[in-house]
Amino acid sequence: MNRKLKRFSLPATAAAVLAVSLGFGVVPLKAQTAAVAAEAEQEAPRQLSQESASEQAGYPVKLPSYLPKGYYLSDLVYVKDLGQVLGTYLRNAGGNAAYLRIKKAEIAKEVTGLTEVTFTKGKAYAGTRPDEYADMNLLLWEEEKGIVYQFTSGLAVDELKKMADSVGVGTPPTPPVQYEIVSDTQEITAEKAAEWLGSPLLLPTKQPEKSIISYSYTKSDNEESVTVNFNSSTKPDDRFFIDMMKGDIQKEVGNVPYIDGKSTVKEIKLANGTTAYACQYKAWSPTDPNLTALQVLFWEPSKGVIYKTFGFKSIEEYVKIAESVK
Numbered sequence: 001m002n003r004k005l006k007r008f009s010l011p012a013t014a015a016a017v018l019a020v021s022l023g024f025g026v027v028p029l030k031a032q033t034a035a036v037a038a039e040a041e042q043e044a045p046r047q048l049s050q051e052s053a054s055e056q057a058g059y060p061v062k063l064p065s066y067l068p069k070g071y072y073l074s075d076l077v078y079v080k081d082l083g084q085v086l087g088t089y090l091r092n093a094g095g096n097a098a099y100l101r102i103k104k105a106e107i108a109k110e111v112t113g114l115t116e117v118t119f120t121k122g123k124a125y126a127g128t129r130p131d132e133y134a135d136m137n138l139l140l141w142e143e144e145k146g147i148v149y150q151f152t153s154g155l156a157v158d159e160l161k162k163m164a165d166s167v168g169v170g171t172p173p174t175p176p177v178q179y180e181i182v183s184d185t186q187e188i189t190a191e192k193a194a195e196w197l198g199s200p201l202l203l204p205t206k207q208p209e210k211s212i213i214s215y216s217y218t219k220s221d222n223e224e225s226v227t228v229n230f231n232s233s234t235k236p237d238d239r240f241f242i243d244m245m246k247g248d249i250q251k252e253v254g255n256v257p258y259i260d261g262k263s264t265v266k267e268i269k270l271a272n273g274t275t276a277y278a279c280q281y282k283a284w285s286p287t288d289p290n291l292t293a294l295q296v297l298f299w300e301p302s303k304g305v306i307y308k309t310f311g312f313k314s315i316e317e318y319v320k321i322a323e324s325v326k
Contacts, residue, residue, distance in 0.1 A: 208232030
């Protein structure tokens, strides 16, 4: 069954960059990727079909036919900037999630610090990487020449082996609900971004050290936005992004999803008197099991144009960024 849910939007470009920041790109998730998902009134898996993921990746994407009891495929996305397919398996009753990463790579360059093990298909590599994945277990193998698969989870390695054994064998279980997010993202210039917005680009003076700025345009599910990425060549953790879109800010406030049945929206007055809105956005990370939400701040620097910044910084930090926008 395909359906689309009303949701508070984080454009696809930002969502995949965010994924990298979340840890699945150190591998990310702008997801999974980590993958970041939020829906307005009810939660449902968001994903590409296996066929669409294969088409975007340029190689066959194989999925496990065996899943531990209660597990289902929650997210399947392709992160173009990373050239990786990222999948997330969740358990109905909660507990350890399992994360699948697929990419073109040389297996010898991927297994540092891991121990060689055997499974039905031959040779694999298992272990932990505390700096990247805390106490999660990893299992890597080469499913076919030049295509490396990796499971990361709190599940036991033997359980990950069973999942790996079943990759490409039989029919993957059908997720409880699925719908496809179709998006088109392209790099653009600052001039093109301003042209699309119909107003000058207002950028913050508070930026990462040795900031590298890039611009992209995303169209997805009848939503359009420009994302400005502020990266740092010396301090990657200082990166952030601002999504810019046309719209009614009060409607945007109304689209913010509740968390545990409660609104997280709070009004904040910026130094110039502009009203901004702080809220939380449900999220998860394969490297930080304690992460449950991202901090989001959005405001209207000019009539009909909404700026939205979000990530792992505190709201106070995002307020400083917003107040430096000129």
